[in-house]
Amino acid sequence: ILNVEQSPQSLHVQEGDSTNFTCSFPSSNFYALHWYRWETAKSPEALFVMTLNGDEKKKGRISATLNTKEGYSYLYIKGSQPEDSATYLCALKTSYDKVIFGPGTSLSVIP
Amino acid sequence: EAQVTQNPRYLITVTGKKLTVTCSQNMNHEYMSWYRQDPGLGLRQIYYSMNVEVTDKGDVPEGYKVSRKEKRNFPLILESPSPNQTSLYFCASSPWLAGGQDTQYFGPGTRLTVL
Numbered sequence: 001i002l003n004v005e006q007s008p009q010s011l012h013v014q015e016g017d018s019t020n021f022t023c024s025f026p027s028s029n030f031y032a033l034h035w036y037r038w039e040t041a042k043s044p045e046a047l048f049v050m051t052l053n054g055d056e057k058k059k060g061r062i063s064a065t066l067n068t069k070e071g072y073s074y075l076y077i078k079g080s081q082p083e084d085s086a087t088y089l090c091a092l093k094t095s096y097d098k099v100i101f102g103p104g105t106s107l108s109v110i111p
Numbered sequence: 112e113a114q115v116t117q118n119p120r121y122l123i124t125v126t127g128k129k130l131t132v133t134c135s136q137n138m139n140h141e142y143m144s145w146y147r148q149d150p151g152l153g154l155r156q157i158y159y160s161m162n163v164e165v166t167d168k169g170d171v172p173e174g175y176k177v178s179r180k181e182k183r184n185f186p187l188i189l190e191s192p193s194p195n196q197t198s199l200y201f202c203a204s205s206p207w208l209a210g211g212q213d214t215q216y217f218g219p220g221t222r223l224t225v226l
Contacts, residue, residue, distance in 0.1 A: 032211020103151065
């Protein structure tokens with residue numbers, strides 16, 4: 001069974017701090033990687049699609065990088081704000097129809 | 112408004128009583144999927160469908176059935192629910208886009224409790 005791992009499991013930061021977390025996956029099974037943001041009492045929403053080694057994506061203060069050869073992706077949040085508090089999920093696509101989600105990193109930003 | 116809807120949102124039932132959770136999307140998406148979310152385990156795929164009349168097992172299909180008779184609907188059926196199926200369930204859909212570009216749109220979730 002393929003495993004997608006995320007670390008840390010949870011993170012508490014002060015408002016204004018920058019932070020990053022990791023998604024690790026078997027590099028031999030890479031087809032695409034998606035990042036989702038999941039706020040409490042809501043549904044997951046897509047943040048980034050990453051398909052090529054060396055991809056870098058950015059949306060406001062949030063950015064992501066991808067290394068398919070070593071099997072990891074980093075998500076960075078610059079100057080965290082309370083509204084960034086959420087669980088961040090990565091999802092590995094291993095083919096056109098198979099997707100495996102990681103367990104998520106729960107971020108709490110303390111005002 | 113483009114959306115994925117699920118009903119019911121909350122359900123408490125008893126062991127063995129058949130139930131169906133409906134899922135509908137209005138975006139003409141080819142791909143639809145069901146997930147369950149349990150603490151510490153993340154989203155685990157139950158079943159998915161690439162198109163009408165095409166369904167396939169995900170990672171945790173035991174105890175569940177699905178059907179895809181119409182493109183917009185993808186109901187999840189629990190023929191004989193058991194307490195270990197108590198969970199938060201999400202339906203999701205996505206368009207068919209080449210190269211893995213197809214991120215998913217999620218429904219609001221159904222919280223199921225089986226007593």
